[in-house]
Each structure stands twice: as C-alpha cells, then as structure tokens.
Amino acid sequence: MLNHAAYFNERAGKLVNDGIVTRETIDFYHALFEYHLRQYERYANDPNPPELESTDLPIAKTGKNIFLHDDALRLLLPGLAPLIELVATHHPGLVFRALSESLAADPGVMRDVTGALFENDSGRLGEFALKHKTGAEEAVFVVINWLKPFLVFLRGRNRHMIPGGVTKQRCPFCGYYPAMAAIISGKDGRRYLQCALCEHRWQYRRIACAVCGSEEAKDLEYLSSETDARYRIDVCHECRGYIKTVRIESAEELDECDLAVENVLTPHLDSAALRQGFRRP
Template identity: 25%
Template sequence: MDQDYSIAKEIKHLETFGSALDAFFQECEEKNLFKRIPPKETPETAAKRLADGYYLMRPCGCKFHAEETGAIALELFDLLKTHLPEREEDLAHIQDSFVSGKIEVVDFLASVFSNIDNDITKIISEYDLAEDLTTFFAVYLARPFRAKAARMLIEELDLEVWHYGYCPVCGHWASLSHIANKEDNRRTLWCLHCGTHWRFPRIKCAYCLNDDHELLEIVSPVSEESFRIQVCKKCRRYIKEIRSDDPVDQVSFDTVYLGMAALDYSAKDEGCVQDSLLTVRYDNPKGNKSLLYRQKTNSHESQMKAV
C-alpha cells in the first residue's frame, strides 16, 4: 500500500457515493419489485430453519417486474457513472449490452438473485465485460430486491439464534465485520447482498468457525488499526473489519466496505484465498466449491465463550 494512502480518507471521500446508494435503496423500497416474492414459512418453521443453520431465502421461482427492473438498472448505471467516472468506458460497455437487448436485464437479475453465477460468468466472457464492475453492478442491482425480501422474511424472527458466518437470509458470506468499541466489543457481521446484520463471536473465523486465537490474526495498516482484516490461518480466508465508536445502526456499511477495498491487497500478501463476491453457501452439497469450507455446528456454549 502507498505510504500516503489512508483508509479513513478513502472512506470520507466515498461518503457521497455511499449516501447516493442509500438514497437509491430507499427509493427502490417504494417500488413494486416482485411479481412473485420468495416463499415465507411460518415463524415456527423459519425459527427452526435458523436454529439448524439453514438460511431463509429460497430464490428459485421468484419473478420480477420487467419495467421496474429496467428503471432500477438505469438509475444504478447513472449513479455509478457519476461516482466512478474513471470507469466510464467499462460502464458504457456493460450498459450497451443491456440497452441493445443482447442481455435482458430482468433475466440477468433472475440469475443473480438465484445465485447462478455460471450465467454471470458466461455473460462476462461472451460480451467481454469488465468482470469486477459487472459483478459490482449485479450485486447492487439485486440488493433492493434481496433487501425487500429479507425484511419480509425476518419479520418476527430472532436472529440471535444464528451462529454462522454466512447470511441468515440469503446465504452469502459476510462482507464486513463491525466491532463496537462502546458496547463491550460486540461483533456484528454484515451482508452486502441483502443488508442483513447479525451478531457473531469476536474470536472466530466467519468461514470455518475456527476459534483458536493463535490461528486468527489481525492485520492492519500501522497507523490505522481500526481498519483491519481478520485472517484465519486454518482456512486462509479473511474478513474485513472495522472497530468503531459508532453503534451498528449509525454505520454506513456500504461506504466503509467500499473504502476498505485496499485491504484486499494486504490479504493477498498474507496468502489468503479470495472468493468471488457472488459465492454463496449452498444447501446442496454438490452445488458449490465453497463447501470445502463447510461449517460444522458448534455447541452454543463454545459459541458464546468467544463473544
């Protein structure tokens, strides 16, 4: 990392981008997004699913309003063009692929929403799109839909029973961890894909649930210890983490997440594995390579010990 580089400054610089994303999500909340929303179980069945480690969202069979989806995609392109001017050309190329009708945006959304990342990979290579930006677009296009479904699915449920590093709602691995300085170092994980957050033990790997502190390392820039990664020496994965005086509900997770991108380089230096953002923990054991890191259920006692 460049010596003058500061994550705090980068986060400050990204505040307007983060606020624009928040405003975009809020606008989307008012829209009629789904033709068919994910099925919802009774509170008792859903609570049992959570207690057993199964996330709530069943995305297959969901349908979206094509017109609303098109309008949302256009708004998102405008927002990205404003805040990522250096990527204008790449963005225009992605947008053209939709506008020209080569890719139907509502079909693209369906693939993202159902976690069919092979479809996305195929589109990226077929139309020669920038992979990082297309993935970013995919995640943020699906976010309002997932967030709306998440709110509906977690109503009346207590997420305190959830002890895993993947999202209790949509099954994606947590994208950011927050340690609350003023609340006994309480740790919260955040899902980039649906905006859900949940409590998690502080000394534990979100991926393999390793809780041996000798195998967990905190790596941070020397002068910015509040911005760091927790590296697991057991599974070679990592999670970005912010220590903050602000309580969870006052943190703009998107801004912090985007501002901490430079720490991915530190993780590479540590020899960590880097997953695609689209990786989800599937229920189907044959369905996903990330099951190499399948999580075992720990007893409640050992979970709480490390909090």
C-alpha cells in the same frame, strides 16, 4: 435503507486528504449511494411488491426464483439502465450494453447470474462476463449494486421472518457473504457481520473465521492497521479468507456505524490483506 451518502460525506474528506481514496472515487460512491436510495424509495412506494414466505429464506438456498417473479422483474428492470449509465459515466472504459440487453430480455439470464453470484461460482461468473463482453469483477459489481436496494427493501419488509441467534457465516436473510465485521471492545466482545448484499447485520461467534467458520485458534489471527487503531483485518490460515473489522467502543456506537460505507472507505485494508495472500469470500 440507511442514508449511506450522509455518513460517507462525513468521513470522506479526511480520507481524500490522507490519500487513501481519490476525489473521483468519492464522487462515484456518492452517486452510487444516491442511486441505491432512489431505487429503494421506488420499491418502498410500490403498492404490489413480491411477497416472501419464511420458507424462502435464505434466498440463496430456496427463494432464488423471487428474482423471476413478475413483480420483482417489473420493479428491478427499470433500475438497471440508470446504474449502468452511472458506472459508465464515472468509468468511461467500461461497457455493459450486452449485459443490460440480455438481462432485460431474458429472465433466464437473471436466474443464471443470481445463482452464480449466491454460490460464489467464479467459473460461471467469469463465463457470464465473457459472454457479455465485460470483466467478471465489473459484472459482479453491477449485479450486486442493482440487486442491493431491492434486497435491502425486501429484508426490511420481512425482518420478522429472519431467524435470530444465527451464528453462521452467511447472511440469514439472503445467504450472501458478509462484507465487513464489527467487534465491540472490552468485556462485551460481541462481534457482528454485515451482509454485502442486503446489509443485514447479525451476531457471529467471537472466535471463528467469518469465511469458513473454523474455530481453530491456531488458524485465526488478526492484523492491526498500522495507521488506524479503529480497524483490524481478521485472517484465517485454514481457508486464506479475510474480513475487515471495525472496532467499536459500545453497543450504542454500533448503530451509528455504517458498515457498508466503512467497507468502501477502507480499500487500503483490502490491499494489505491481498498482498499477504488472503482473499475475500
């Protein structure tokens, strides 16, 4: 797993100075990235992690039950309490007791929530949150950040199984949605998407919506950032979806760019897209 905290620290100071993110947000994400790395190392050091078959991919379609595997639950459950404590420490108003109790007690809850998450079923996620006395966004945040280091670990271990040359808008490993895109400028022009969950990065069609896949030029547009030419927002008038994009100069630079952190550091771009009526998948 990439050491997000190091890349984050390099870039965060300037953003605080520019008033784009607050010092509290920086402290919170710093702690969150350290949490991810600690959990990832715990998984990587385990002698009996769950095994995947290539037919389990993408996990959203065929391998969802991996989360109910005894070895997966044994690994995942100890990571839940520290995450909830971290979120509660930085956001004292948020309470996740019911959520953590029911996830720990009943694997069926795990099946329901991972199913709703992968299907992006906002109705079911809303019901799930209500039942556990929390907000839908907060519940999704906790579940994503809990599963993330586990999926990053599983992806690294099974990277030979991930189909290449896939130009779909969903992650070929886990089936979740991309969080952020990168485009290499100039005549190279290659475009990549990075999964919001397992952080897999895959090449995608240069001219196509990253949310619905439309290739209709009349539906596709990008909004350039007023303050920073490093970024643009690709929007689609067909599905009203958007994705934030980092402009990269070269293929080498792509490997140095941590898209998971870029996503966290650009909330002003999300606000701009939402104000214009676009939404994330």
